[in-house]
Structures are given as structure tokens and as C-alpha cells.
Amino acid sequence: MTLSDDRRQAWLDGMAQHVLAHGLNNASLRPLAQAVGTSDRMLIYHFGSKEGLIDALLRHLAGGFVAGLEAALPPGRAASLPDCLAEVVALLRNPAMAGYARVWLDILSAAAGGDAAHRQAGQDIMAGFALWLEGRLPEGTAQPAAVAEALLTLLEGVIVMDSIGQQGMADAAVAMMGQALLNR
Amino acid sequence: MTLSDDRRQAWLDGMAQHVLAHGLNNASLRPLAQAVGTSDRMLIYHFGSKEGLIDALLRHLAGGFVAGLEAALPPGRAASLPDCLAEVVALLRNPAMAGYARVWLDILSAAAGGDAAHRQAGQDIMAGFALWLEGRLPEGTAQPAAVAEALLTLLEGVIVMDSIGQQGMADAAVAMMGQALLNR
DNA sequence: ATCAAAATGTAGCAGATGCTACAGGTGGGA
DNA sequence: TCCCACCTGTAGCATCTGCTACATTTTGAT
Numbered sequence: 001m002t003l004s005d006d007r008r009q010a011w012l013d014g015m016a017q018h019v020l021a022h023g024l025n026n027a028s029l030r031p032l033a034q035a036v037g038t039s040d041r042m043l044i045y046h047f048g049s050k051e052g053l054i055d056a057l058l059r060h061l062a063g064g065f066v067a068g069l070e071a072a073l074p075p076g077r078a079a080s081l082p083d084c085l086a087e088v089v090a091l092l093r094n095p096a097m098a099g100y101a102r103v104w105l106d107i108l109s110a111a112a113g114g115d116a117a118h119r120q121a122g123q124d125i126m127a128g129f130a131l132w133l134e135g136r137l138p139e140g141t142a143q144p145a146a147v148a149e150a151l152l153t154l155l156e157g158v159i160v161m162d163s164i165g166q167q168g169m170a171d172a173a174v175a176m177m178g179q180a181l182l183n184r
Numbered sequence: 185m186t187l188s189d190d191r192r193q194a195w196l197d198g199m200a201q202h203v204l205a206h207g208l209n210n211a212s213l214r215p216l217a218q219a220v221g222t223s224d225r226m227l228i229y230h231f232g233s234k235e236g237l238i239d240a241l242l243r244h245l246a247g248g249f250v251a252g253l254e255a256a257l258p259p260g261r262a263a264s265l266p267d268c269l270a271e272v273v274a275l276l277r278n279p280a281m282a283g284y285a286r287v288w289l290d291i292l293s294a295a296a297g298g299d300a301a302h303r304q305a306g307q308d309i310m311a312g313f314a315l316w317l318e319g320r321l322p323e324g325t326a327q328p329a330a331v332a333e334a335l336l337t338l339l340e341g342v343i344v345m346d347s348i349g350q351q352g353m354a355d356a357a358v359a360m361m362g363q364a365l366l367n368r
Numbered sequence: 369a370t371c372a373a374a375a376t377g378t379a380g381c382a383g384a385t386g387c388t389a390c391a392g393g394t395g396g397g398a
Numbered sequence: 399t400c401c402c403a404c405c406t407g408t409a410g411c412a413t414c415t416g417c418t419a420c421a422t423t424t425t426g427a428t
Binding site: 222230 | 405406408
């Protein structure tokens with residue numbers, strides 16, 4: 001428990017990398033430990049239990065996700081709502097974000113199964129995403145928070161469509177909805 | 185392999201029930217077998233392997249999902265696009281559909297992880313959903329297929345939001361998007 | 369230097385997992 | 399009646415799971 005902060009951070013970074021590459025739901029202690037050069041024994045010792053480990057990892061991922069968004073697409077206003085949508089969709093489809101999409105769906109799956117920690121992490125990630133998106137809306141957008149939430153919901157649909165290889169449906173939806181929102 | 189068709193169907197029905205109640209990703213042979221009154225030994229014998237079992241079960245679920253939609257909300261045209269959206273959202277939130285939402289996210293999670301069978305099942309379910317939704321659009325809707333795909337993408341976002349307890353965001357998005365589509 | 373607390377390695381436990389070897393039924397065609 | 403293909407129960411095996419007992423090293427305050 002008294003694990004020094006930087007080493008704890010390094011472990012979480014390493015485990016996050018492993019989880020982004022291999023999935024979250026089926027992650028088990030030994031591979032996670034190997035990914036950061038320690039043993040399952042140590043993970044349990046310092047995090048108390050696997051549940052504690054996952055809790056910490058989820059928090060880490062939530063923070064990392066939003067930070068990753070900001071790093072990938074520096075803050076700035078889009079020219080129009082359709083532009084804003086297109087930019088974010090392109091960002092979500094960036095190969096660098098592929099791992100996040102997978103982990104994101106793992107989190108949703110566990111949350112839908114009733115896991116409170118995953119649900120909380122999902123809410124945190126979503127809140128950060130909403131805030132970030134609101135800051136990218138075109139200057140002067142009316143009801144920015146509500147618009148961000150609406151776009152966000154649509155974007156979640158895009159992630160779902162992409163996950164089963166239906167990017168075409170997602171593209172059509174983004175095009176139509178973006179246009180419709182213009183004439184709101 | 186020569187399992188009689190009705191018994192195979194009964195097994196798949198029973199396993200689907202079990203999966204809707206307990207999740208798909210963590211389902212293992214012994215509980216599945218117990219749910220239909222047989223043994224893991226028999227499941228492997230008749231389906232070849234767990235992979236074969238899951239394949240068959242996914243196909244069964246895909247069919248059952250669309251059939252369930254049609255049974256729950258008999259075919260008919262909605263009065264307007266917002267009405268259509270509201271009806272379907274209410275249907276998706278019906279407690280009877282809760283199990284499907286969970287299994288659906290399990291499927292998406294596995295599909296995002298690269299599992300071909302789950303991806304295929306996801307596409308099948310989505311295609312059936314799209315067709316069913318198209319048949320519920322208001323009479324005279326222009327570009328019905330494209331509109332159905334757009335609504336579908338938004339609805340997937342609603343499922344995601346609901347899964348982490350953010351029904352409010354989903355409601356706001358549905359309201360705004362429904363209104364926007366009216367002025368398309 | 370001392371000594372208690374913290375940290376780590378080794379080995380293993382108990383349960384679950386997918387799957388299999390073996391031994392038997394069971395039933396219908398010859 | 400015999401036989402053979404199909405079906406099923408019993409009992410495991412090998413592996414993986416989270417976690418722990420035990421022994422040892424390392425660390426930091428005194």
C-alpha cells in the first residue's frame with residue numbers, strides 16, 4: 001500500500017498499455033504483472049486484491065483517456081457542427097485510439113453487467129469527454145452543453161458501429177445528423 | 185452432431201435464457217449445461233467445441249433479438265420521427281430487453297477484440313434491427329434506409345449511455361436530434 | 369548498529385476452465 | 399440375435415484463476 005507514487009504510476013502506465021493491447025475483461029494478474037516486470041504476488045500485495053487493482057486501473061484509464069484526447073486534438077473551435085463531428089470521428093478512428101475503443105466497450109460490457117466500479121469509470125470518462133467536446137464546439141453554439149451531449153450520444157453510436165465493421169452506417173448517420181443540426 | 189432439431193432448439197433456447205440473465209462473455213460450459221439439464225460433456229459432444237457452441241448460440245440470439253423486437257412492438261408506422269425515436273427508446277428500456285442490452289454489449293466487446301463470430305453476429309443483429317426500424321418510420325419519410333441508419337446509430341448511443349446510467353444524456357440527445365431531423 | 373516494518377521471492381492451494389479417455393448403455397437394421 | 403453406430407455418465411487431466419503461507423531480504427528510523 002505504501003508503494004511509492006512514481007512506481008505505482010509506472011505500474012499503472014504499464015498495465016494500462018497491456019490492457020489497451022490485450023483487452024480489459026480477460027486480463028489476469030500474471031500477464032499484467034509480467035507487463036510491468038513484477039509478479040502477481042506483488043500486485044495483490046500493493047493493491048490488496050484484483051478488484052482493488054482494477055479499480056485503480058480504471059481510474060488511471062479514465063484520466064488517461066481524456067488526457068489522450070486533449071493531446072491528440074489540441075483545444076480549439078471547429079468551424080461548424082459538421083466539421084466538429086467529422087474531426088472527432090476521425091480522431092476516434094485514429095489507430096492510436098483503437099485500444100481505447102476496445103477497452104471502452106469492455107468497460108460498458110461490465111457496467112451493463114452491474115459492476116459499480118466500471119459504471120463509475122464509464123461515467124467519469126463520459127463526463128471528461130463531454131467537457132472536452134463542449135470546448136471544441138463552434139464559437140457561439142447555442143446550448144453548448146446539450147449539443148455536446150447530443151453529439152456525444154451520436155459518437156457513442158459511431159464507436160458501436162465501427163466495432164462491428166459498419167463504418168458506413170456511422171458515416172451516413174454523422175453526415176445526416178450533422179446536416180440536420182445545422183438547421184436546428 | 186445428429187442432435188434432433190427440436191432438442192437442439194430447446195438447448196439453444198435454454199442457453200440463451202441463461203446468457204441473457206448472466207452475461208455472455210463469462211459464460212462457461214458447466215453452468216450453461218446445467219441451465220438446460222445436461223452436462224458439459226454433452227455440449228462439447230454435440231457442438232464440437234465451446235467455439236462451436238458460442239457460434240450457434242450467437243446465431244440463435246441474433247434471430248431471437250429481431251423476433252423479440254417484432255413481438256414487443258408490432259409493425260406499424262410512427263406518427264413522426266421524434267415519436268418513432270421515443271417509441272423505440274422506450275422499447276429498448278423495457279425491462280424485458282435489459283438482458284439483450286447486456287448481451288449486446290458483450291458481443292460488441294468481443295467484436296472489438298477481434299472475434300470474427302461475434303462481429304458477424306453483431307452485423308446480423310444490426311441489419312435486422314435496421315430493417316425493422318425502417319418499417320416503423322413515418323409514412324413518406326424521404327431516404328428511409330439512410331434515416332433508419334442514422335436513427336440506429338443514435339439508438340446505439342442511447343444503449344451505451346443507459347449502460348452507464350446516463351439516461352439523461354441519452355434523453356437530451358434523442359430530443360434534440362429528433363427535433364433537428366424534423367427540419368432536415 | 370539495531371530492530372521492527374515493509375517489501376519480495378518461492379511454492380503452492382483450491383477452484384474453475386475446456387476438453388478427453390474410458391466404459392458403458394440404447395436402439396435400430398441384418 | 400447380433401452388431402454397430404450413436405449417445406451418455408463418470409472421472410478425470412492440464413491449465414489457468416485469484417490468492418496465501420512461509421521464509422527471506424531490504425529499508426528506514428533510532
